[in-house]
Amino acid sequence: MALHLKTIDKFIRLIEETSHRAYAYTTKGGRPKRIKKAERDLQESIIRYARSIGYRAINEDILRVKMPYHQPLMDVIVEIDGCLHAVELKIMNLERFRFFEGLDQALAYSLNGIDYSWLVHYLAEPLTTPIMTKWASPIERIFQTFGIKQIGYLLVDPLGLRCRLEPTEPIKHNGQNEELRQRIDRMLILTDSMHAIAVKDTANDE
Numbered sequence: 001m002a003l004h005l006k007t008i009d010k011f012i013r014l015i016e017e018t019s020h021r022a023y024a025y026t027t028k029g030g031r032p033k034r035i036k037k038a039e040r041d042l043q044e045s046i047i048r049y050a051r052s053i054g055y056r057a058i059n060e061d062i063l064r065v066k067m068p069y070h071q072p073l074m075d076v077i078v079e080i081d082g083c084l085h086a087v088e089l090k091i092m093n094l095e096r097f098r099f100f101e102g103l104d105q106a107l108a109y110s111l112n113g114i115d116y117s118w119l120v121h122y123l124a125e126p127l128t129t130p131i132m133t134k135w136a137s138p139i140e141r142i143f144q145t146f147g148i149k150q151i152g153y154l155l156v157d158p159l160g161l162r163c164r165l166e167p168t169e170p171i172k173h174n175g176q177n178e179e180l181r182q183r184i185d186r187m188l189i190l191t192d193s194m195h196a197i198a199v200k201d202t203a204n205d206e
Contacts, residue, residue: 007083008116008166012154014055014078015120018046019156038091042122043076046087050078056188063187072108079188083170084114084181093124099138106151113181115170116152123157136163 043059050057056079063073074086086109088102106119119139139153143165150171155163171177 004170007081007085008152010080011078011085011116011118011152012161012164012166014046014050014053014080015154015156016161018042018049019122019160020158035091039075039089042089042091046076046078046089051192055080056192058184058187058191062191063184072105072112074105074109074112074114077114077184077188083116084184085116085118086112086114087118087120089120089122091122091124097121097123099136103139103142107148110150110171111177111180113177113179113184116150116167117171118152118154118167120154120156123155125157126159127155127157127162136165140165 047057047059057076059076060073063077075089076087078085078087086106088105088109090102092098092101101121102119106117109117136153136155142148143151143153149168152167153163153165154161
């Protein structure tokens with residue numbers, strides 16, 4: 001239980017520390033940027049920051065190479081204290097916000113051999129409390145109705161983290177999931193080694 005609480009806390013802090021980058025990516029010269037491009041930029045930002053504080057992290061581009069074609073590709077995977085956190089990232093503005101956006105992917109991630117699945121919504125504009133409650137409450141009701149304990153939900157706007165629903169237990173694996181987990185572990189180790197070499201080469205060049 002102590003490890004569970006510790007790794008959950010560290011993951012949420014990681015999202016909090018990178019949340020301002022989501023806001024930066026949603027506008028350019030006062031005009032909205034393409035959402036998909038913004039989400040990819042945010043993936044890279046989270047991965048860079050995670051590596052800078054000692055976590056292993058990869059995105060869907062790396063996963064696409066080794067994961068079976070029928071498995072859902074996770075936006076970002078972060079390893080914290082030996083636990084795998086899979087993240088579905090969605091950047092939205094108020095006009096196109098739908099509380100269920102990305103929930104199907106976050107549910108499907110639970111089949112990939114990870115420990116925790118997260119849905120993280122980033123809003124481009126600051127939220128008022130009534131609007132925040134209107135959108136966060138349905139997610140909480142869905143989790144309660146179906147007894148979902150292994151998926152977390154975070155709602156972020158330019159002011160920071162506005163809502164957090166934490167998973168209360170890790171995902172239980174079967175044999176197939178364990179094989180997928182081993183693939184992810186190998187990809188994390190390989191990518192981490194390649195990143196360390198690149199950092200060392202850059203330092204030598206300087």
